[in-house]
Amino acid sequence: VNVKAIGKNDNANVERDETRGLSKALLDLMPTLGTDAFTFSPIRESTVSRAMTRRYFSDLDAHAETDIVIVGAGSCGLSCAYVLSTLRPDLRITIIEAGVAPGGGAWLGGQLFSAMVMRKPADLFVKELNIPYEDEGDYIVIKHAALFTSTVLSKVLQKPNVKLFNATTVEDLITRKHHAESSASSDDGEAADESKVRIAGVVTNWTLVSMHHDDQSCMDPNTINAPVVISTTGHDGPFGAFSVKRLVSMKQLERLNGMRGLDMQSAEDAIVNNTREIVPGLIVGGMELSEIDGANRMGPTFGAMALSGVKAAHEAIRVFDL
Numbered sequence: 001v002n003v004k005a006i007g008k009n010d011n012a013n014v015e016r017d018e019t020r021g022l023s024k025a026l027l028d029l030m031p032t033l034g035t036d037a038f039t040f041s042p043i044r045e046s047t048v049s050r051a052m053t054r055r056y057f058s059d060l061d062a063h064a065e066t067d068i069v070i071v072g073a074g075s076c077g078l079s080c081a082y083v084l085s086t087l088r089p090d091l092r093i094t095i096i097e098a099g100v101a102p103g104g105g106a107w108l109g110g111q112l113f114s115a116m117v118m119r120k121p122a123d124l125f126v127k128e129l130n131i132p133y134e135d136e137g138d139y140i141v142i143k144h145a146a147l148f149t150s151t152v153l154s155k156v157l158q159k160p161n162v163k164l165f166n167a168t169t170v171e172d173l174i175t176r177k178h179h180a181e182s183s184a185s186s187d188d189g190e191a192a193d194e195s196k197v198r199i200a201g202v203v204t205n206w207t208l209v210s211m212h213h214d215d216q217s218c219m220d221p222n223t224i225n226a227p228v229v230i231s232t233t234g235h236d237g238p239f240g241a242f243s244v245k246r247l248v249s250m251k252q253l254e255r256l257n258g259m260r261g262l263d264m265q266s267a268e269d270a271i272v273n274n275t276r277e278i279v280p281g282l283i284v285g286g287m288e289l290s291e292i293d294g295a296n297r298m299g300p301t302f303g304a305m306a307l308s309g310v311k312a313a314h315e316a317i318r319v320f321d322l
């Protein structure tokens with residue numbers, strides 16, 4: 001795909017005032033603020049409108065056919081997007097997040113506390129992102145979960161091959177008949193089973209529209225075709241575990257085993273180790289997985305979310321390249 005550059009980054013040409021830490025231009029601007037000497041560059045309202053809508057609709061057009069869709073921009077989905085977009089700048093990656101604010105449950109550490117705990121070796125991912133932390137031996141602590149989430153989010157959003165559609169919900173999965181011989185997960189050449197499907201994209205709607213299917217009729221959705229979908233929608237809840245619940249209702253999974261009680265020790269290993277292609281074309285990562293396998297929850301420790309995202313990226317590249 002041709003992925004066009006997202007914009008000019010002329011930070012390298014910014015002249016800094018070394019003692020005061022800010023750019024000379026910003027320091028020169030400061031005393032003019034609130035005086036007659038200060039005014040913004042001129043603009044017309046329609047220019048603002050077109051600046052936004054032209055880009056949004058051109059992104060919708062470009063991403064209607066995408067290489068990889070990530071459903072859910074929580075800690076797992078964002079970690080996955082970072083690795084995938086870095087390793088494969090040639091791939092067009094589309095993130096669909098139901099909430100207005102991407103980040104899922106990773107804006108706070110646990111309860112309403114700030115600090116975020118990650119067990120080693122997830123410190124390797126935090127080092128990759130260049131986020132400061134305190135090393136406590138077997139685990140590290142980032143002073144605020146929002147520092148992790150805002151950093152990974154900002155790095156992902158700067159990638160030219162990534163588009164995040166937030167306030168947008170995945171309402172359904174696109175399916176095709178699955179032919180085992182062409183499957184990513186089977187190489188034994190068995191005959192096509194009519195009831196088996198592969199996932200071939202997602203069905204979307206703006207979240208505010210999705211929330212009103214009960215009181216407004218016929219608000220049809222939109223679609224995105226993709227050979228690989230990665231679902232990281234979290235454990236069951238009002239929005240969570242979306243794709244795996246849909247796999248059960250379309251009889252591609254017999255049942256969900258349901259997330260078990262909390263056991264930090266075993267839960268994190270299980271989530272990373274079980275991150276995989278569940279049906280052809282659909283990889284599941286993060287806490288959504290616990291619903292399929294009956295893994296324990298881990299509570300407020302986030303290493304498994306980062307490394308499940310790393311594994312989902314690795315798996316997505318394998319499936320895409322088949």
Ligand code: AHZ
Nearest residue numbers: 072074075076098104105170233234242286287297298299
């Ligand atoms: O809004 C959801 C959230 O941002 C989004 N999402 C869910 N359903 C969606 C749909 N379409 C689009 N149908 C959807 N987006 O998915 C994101 C999931 O983020 P999360 O933080 O809930 O999940 P995660 O697996 O990345 O991280 C789980 C973090 C947890 S939960 C937990 C525990 O309960 O013990 N412990 C940890 C570390």
